[in-house]
Amino acid sequence: MPxxxxxxxxxxxxxxxxxxxxxxxxxxxxxxxTDVAQPFNMSLNAVSKHILxxxxxxxxxxxxxxxxxxxxxxxxxxDAAAKWIAExxxxxxxxxxxxxxxxxxxxxxxx
Amino acid sequence: MPxxxxxxxxxxxxxxxxxxxxxxxxxxxxxxxTDVAQPFNMSLNAVSKHILxxxxxxxxxxxxxxxxxxxxxxxxxxDAAAKWIAExxxxxxxxxxxxxxxxxxxxxxxx
DNA sequence: TTTACATTCAACCAACAGGTTGAATATATT
DNA sequence: AATATATTCAACCTGTTGGTTGAATGTAAA
Numbered sequence: 100m101p102x103x104x105x106x107x108x109x110x111x112x113x114x115x116x117x118x119x120x121x122x123x124x125x126x127x128x129x130x131x132x133t134d135v136a137q138p139f140n141m142s143l144n145a146v147s148k149h150i151l152x153x154x155x156x157x158x159x160x161x162x163x164x165x166x167x168x169x170x171x172x173x174x175x176x177x178d179a180a181a182k183w184i185a186e187x188x189x190x191x192x193x194x195x196x197x198x199x200x201x202x203x204x205x206x207x208x209x210x
Numbered sequence: 211m212p213x214x215x216x217x218x219x220x221x222x223x224x225x226x227x228x229x230x231x232x233x234x235x236x237x238x239x240x241x242x243x244t245d246v247a248q249p250f251n252m253s254l255n256a257v258s259k260h261i262l263x264x265x266x267x268x269x270x271x272x273x274x275x276x277x278x279x280x281x282x283x284x285x286x287x288x289d290a291a292a293k294w295i296a297e298x299x300x301x302x303x304x305x306x307x308x309x310x311x312x313x314x315x316x317x318x319x320x321x
Numbered sequence: 322t323t324t325a326c327a328t329t330c331a332a333c334c335a336a337c338a339g340g341t342t343g344a345a346t347a348t349a350t351t
Numbered sequence: 352a353a354t355a356t357a358t359t360c361a362a363c364c365t366g367t368t369g370g371t372t373g374a375a376t377g378t379a380a381a
Contacts, residue, residue, distance in 0.1 A: 103227050103230075106225075107226070110221050110222075110224050110225035111221075111222075111225040113221050113295075114217075114218050114221035114222040114225055115218070115368095115369090116214050122302070123302065126301075126302035126303075126305045128305075131327075132329095133326090133327060133328085141369090141370070141371090142370075143328080144328095144330095144372085145369065145370055145371075147329070148369070149369085165327090165378055166326070166327045166328070166379070167378090168327080168328070168329095172302065174302065174303060177298075177299050177302075178299065180295060181292060181295040184224075184288060184291060184292040184295065185292050185296075188285060188288050188289065190237075191233070191234065191237035191283065191285065192285060194237045194239075226338095226339090243357070243358065243359095244357065252340070252341090253340075253341065253342080254357090254358080255340085255341075255342085255358095255359085255360095256339070258359070259338090259339070259340085260339085263338095276347085276348055276349075276357090277347060277348040277349070277356070278348090278356095279358070279359095
């Protein structure tokens, strides 16, 4: 299970369409910072910052070759987040079953 | 599939431990704003703002009874987010299979 | 060795997030 | 009618986000 802070970083990184697009691009293979930035309608520096956020969340790894930085997609945090959400959903759903909810509603109505 | 903006809102809402704790609290049944705020070490107003974020993400629904506002947890956006992540992960993983990655690495090496 | 390229660093800015306090509003209770 | 409770609204503050531009750094190519 991811530590809360790890989860925060993963979800924050994913909660931005530019960063999701970067991940999608990298899912088809390594690319340099410039390559990743090319399709976006913003400065290279802006994309570089987004990449930093993804690195902090360990969704992207960097391999330096001379002046080029090759970026690659790392699926592990996504796996962990998906697992956390699925487990949490199950747990929460179990606390919302029909009978329990009915009893709580009655309790609330009688207050 | 959730619209990108919906996904943004869901992930943003989930990327905060206070808001996750609020959802957890509500997963065991309805509660009023004051009840939800009680355990937190912050002002009622701060919690009220967090609830607004959760409402915007449709993770919480509000039912007003007199001066009391009863809040309830809505799992649907969580389901949608989990589904999106799972599908995306599968899609991205399929583009990262061993052969394709090998070919791309050779291509990169020969540049 | 000069020039071009890939990238970050640094400073700045506007908008937003997350918190505060104080007042306003609406409803209950006495 | 007066008071207490539940909640939001409004203004404010501080720190962060997401963007910009310009300069610095390191490496490759002419």
